[in-house]
Amino acid sequence: MRLSLNQWTTRRWSVAEAVDGCVRHGLEAIGLWRQNVAEQGLAESVKLVRDAGLRVSSLCRGGFLTTSGKAFAEALDDNRRAIDEAAELEAACLVMVVGGLPGVQPGEPLTAGASRDLAGARERVAEALAELAPYAGERGVKLALEPLHPIYCPDRAVLSTLGQALDLALAHPEEQVGVVVDTFHVWWDPRVFDDIARAGRRIASYQVCDYLHPLPEDVLLGRGMMGDGVIDFKPITRAVLDAGYTGDVEVEIFNADIWAADPDEVVATMKARYEDVVLSRP
């Protein structure tokens, strides 16, 4: 298995700086974010990763597909652009964060326009996927459905378990739609080992970071360096390997302290912790 730096772990680094950082630390893969790629320029980002010989383990992110009407059409258009970008970057997958309840804004107080129709929002995701999967398939891009921890169900993703994401993915060809296993989001799930085995080759991305306790006030930033939280990584890594996953292992950490630290030190710590607490050797 192969370690990849998701660039938001070293958030202050541009694409160019993160590519340099990967090379400097001997990493062979990088996970990119769309807004950073846009800032760097898509063509230049493509050239940077190719010249450095890096794999793009994922592009983050498509999704936010639970709206309706004009907003839904716009979201589909934006996702088609994300697929095009993933194709240019030859990313192993486009990570899909599907969106929360319509009208519920991430981290913002509820307004009168907030929907409580969770079942409807989930149906909308399935409809969007039926539109987008063939488009992705034609461009050689795999959509990777990411179930998010249930704490994000109101505002970020109505996909809440690996099993639910997998059931959605199975309606499409394997090369078009897979799932993300992110330890932060799935560690608590009593069915996770069964669902990892069931997912098999549908696992499009394996992402690792720890689950901090207690969570900080902004729960989005409750992700920690592996070893700093409550997750026992090795059994999950073992299950992902046993399911047949042969791709990169991306470290994606949203954490104010880590963002404030020297990025080179963060990458060095990441490498050491990956060896110590994540890797599972037979």
Add this chain to the structure above:
Amino acid sequence: MRLSLNQWTTRRWSVAEAVDGCVRHGLEAIGLWRQNVAEQGLAESVKLVRDAGLRVSSLCRGGFLTTSGKAFAEALDDNRRAIDEAAELEAACLVMVVGGLPGVQPGEPLTAGASRDLAGARERVAEALAELAPYAGERGVKLALEPLHPIYCPDRAVLSTLGQALDLALAHPEEQVGVVVDTFHVWWDPRVFDDIARAGRRIASYQVCDYLHPLPEDVLLGRGMMGDGVIDFKPITRAVLDAGYTGDVEVEIFNADIWAADPDEVVATMKARYEDVVLSRP
């Protein structure tokens, strides 16, 4: 279905005051907490609820059974005392919050003693239940396993889904072990309607409160008055009814603003919201 006041919704009220409040507002049932019963005195609490003609819809709570050695033996003893109290109160069930990872304290920073053995903690709960269920059965008490929202998995309950709680309960006679359906904890679960149907008569308690967005800094207090959050109650109520549940519907809200408000106003609002957003008539 019948509305019950869980006394922590009006937290400043003693057992005597909460019993008076129920009578004053025409409620026929009350959910009690052990520490409040201890403050009032068990015998006096029994007399108060009997004289008022109230049903005790639940006693909160047993559990915290994921430790080992001496602490585990002490926890079993404490749970036997809780069962005895539930028997005296003729409570419809004893709610079981099973405990989190050993060595992880609710709301406190992780220490070197924190366990990451989630599977082991879950096994410990099953072992404890095998000890306690027959004891409860001999005293006519039903243990009600409460799955808690996965956000509480590290520190309060390694039971994270209704399906998982139900699988544990099914190893014991129906009159000894059931499950709690609490809207706050299960609303996000893509399997919840299937698992409510599967639970059938195993549903020992139906508790309602809303899930606030965004959650407050202390996530324990993220419970809101029905209608103030993101939950669509009526389909869940309908499913619980269709599963054959005929018991009380308890409103249990942990919320700093509600605790600061006039308890009589809280109960009045609770009754109105119950009619408006919770009840599902055929």
